[in-house]
Amino acid sequence: MSNVVNWNDAEQDAFAGDLVTIFAYTTPAGGAVAIPVSPTGGVDRAAGEISVTTSLAFNRKLRHLLRDPRVAMAYHTREHGFASGDDFILAQGVATVPLEPSPARLAAIQPDMNRFLGAAPTGPVWDWLLREYHQQRVVIDITVRRVATWPALDGRGALRVTGEPWPAEAAAPQEPPAKGTAPRVDPAKLHKQIHKLPHQVIAFRGADGFPLVLPVRAAAPDSRGLRLEFAPGLLPEGGRRAGFAAHSFGPQAIGLATRWATGWLEVSGGEAYYAPHTSAGFVAPPIKTIQTFVNGVMAKQGIRRARRDGTLTELAALKSTTTR
Template sequence: MTTQPSPSVPPHPIVTWSNSAQDAMEGDLVTALAYGTPAGGCVVIPVSPTGLVDRDAGTVGVTTSLAFNGKLFNILRDPRVTMAYHTRQHGFSSVPDFVLAQGRADVPLKPSPEVLATLAPRVERFLGEVPTGTFWDWILKDYFNNRVVIDIAVHRVVSWPEPHGAGQPDVAGADLPGVPESQAAPAKGTEPRVDTRKVAGQVGKLEHQLVGYRGADGFPVVVPVRVTGRSEHGLLLSCPAGLLPPGARRAGLTAHSFGPQAIGLANRVCTGWLEVDGDQVVYAPHTTSGFAAPPIKSVQTFFNGVFAKQGWRKAQREGTLAKLAELKARQ
C-alpha cells in the first residue's frame, strides 16, 4: 500500500528526497514518531510504520489503533510531526543514513475497510504472520478493526550520511530554520521529578536512545544521544556536535530495543527539561513510562489484543472519539 493525501489536507509542494532516504523509509522496521505538546515540549515514541511511504505524493505514514489514542489529541492540536528513521536493525534496508521526515499529519477518525485490507501484506512482511482462528480473531478484533493510517504530508527531509547524525546533512524541501531560542522554565521548576538513578538504569539497557525538541519552525527535531551517567540535576547525555541547540528547553527522551519482527519490544518514554552548555548536556526527566514485552510472539500478540480491547472500551465509555472529532473540526 502507498499512502495517499487525505482530501482534508491542503495541497503542499511535493518534496523530492534522496534514494538513500527512500530506502530507509521503505525498509525500517521500527522508527520514532515525534509530536509536540501544548506546553511547547515534545514526545518521542517508537512505532512500526511498515514501510508506508509514497514518494510521488510526498507523504509518509504510520498506523495506529484508535484504542491507543493519547497521541492523537496532541497531533490534532498541532499536526506538525516528525518521523525519525534511525535504525536499520531487523529491517529491509542497509543504508547508513539517519533520516528525519518532518511534515503535517492528517488524522482520520474512522477506519477505512479498504485501507485496512491493504495493510495485511505489509504487516506480515514486517511483523510476521498474524495468527488466525476463532480465539485470535476475537482477541485481535479491536486491535486491527479500529486501526487508522495517519498520512504525513512531508515538509522537509533531512538526511545525515552517518547513522548517529554525524556529517553534513542533505536537506530536501523547506530550508532549515534558525536555532530555536531557549524556553521559559516550567512553573514547577526544571529539576528531575522522578528517580534518575532508576531511569538511567532503564534507559541504559536499551540500544536506541533519542531526544526530541521543538525546532524554530515548530516541527519536532529528533537526534540520537547516549546516556553516559547521571548527576543531581539529571541524566548526562552525549551527542554529535551541533545537533542539539544551546540553551534550555522542554524535550522528550525515548529509548527502545526490539528483536526480529519487533518481538521482545522494550521502551522507556520520558518528558522533561534539556539543558545544553557546550559539551555538557543534561536531561532532567519529569515523567517516565514504558514496558518490556517477552520475546515470544504469541504472548506479545495476545497482550496487544487485550490492551486494545481495554483501550477501546475506555474510549467508548469516555466519549473519546467525540472529543477527537471536536478537535479535528477546529483545524
C-alpha cells in the first residue's frame, strides 16, 4: 500500500462531490481530448483510485484508453454538486478498462448515481428504452499517480503536488501537423458558441505522457484562433496539439451545454492562441425526461451499431493485444 497516493481532505471532498469534471486522454498523434463527464463520486481513498462510468455505446474513448491508459481528471466546478472550496484539482493516473459490464459493480454505484443525477424514470417503456444505457456500461478505475492542486479555480497560486513528482521540465514543443497549424474551424463561430459557457479548459500531453488539463478562458478571436486568457506561467511555451472543452450544466447535470475541440495551441511571451481543427458539441434542454430519452435512444443505437460493425469484437482484440 506504500504506493497509494495520500491526497488531503479538500481533494477528497472534490473527488467525492464534484458533479461534472473533465476527463482527458491522449491521441495517437500526441494530442489530447478533453470531455465533460459525471463521475458521481467515484473514489476509493484507501485504494488510491478514482473512477468514472461510461456506456459501451460511446466507445471511441475506450480505443484510446486501451492504446494508452494514462489519463487525467480535472475537478474544476464545485457547482450543483456536494463539494466546496475553490481549488482546481488535477488527478493523473492509469486507467483499467473492462469491456464487459459487471452487474454487481453497476448495482453498487447506483445509489451514488441516483444521488448525483436523480433517479431515472421507470416503467415498461422506460425500462426498455434505458436498458442499454444502464446495463451496457463499464466502470473505468483509475489508479492515481499524482494529484496536482492550485488554490484557485483559475489556476492561480502555488502548486501543491502529492504522489509522483511534477516533471522538472515542461513538455517540449511538438512538430506542427502536416496540414499546418492554422484554424480549420471558424474561430469566430466557435467563440460565439462558447463565450457564455463558464467552465473552460485546455488539455495536452505533459512531459511524462500524462494529459494535463488546465483552466483557461477564451477571449475574442482573430485569424490565429481563440486568444486564451490564463494564469501567469500556467501554460508552457511553444506549440503543441491540444484539446479544448467548454461546458455548463444545471442541477443533476440537466440542461447540458457542451463544446469540445481538437487543434493547435501556441504559447509565446505570455500570449496563447488556440487554432481549432475540429469541433463538436450539443445543447440539451433543461428538462430531465427529454435528456433521459435522448440518452436512451443514443445508447440503444450505439450498442446496435457497435455489434453490427464489429466494434466490440475489435475492442476485445485490442485489449488482448495490449495486455499480453
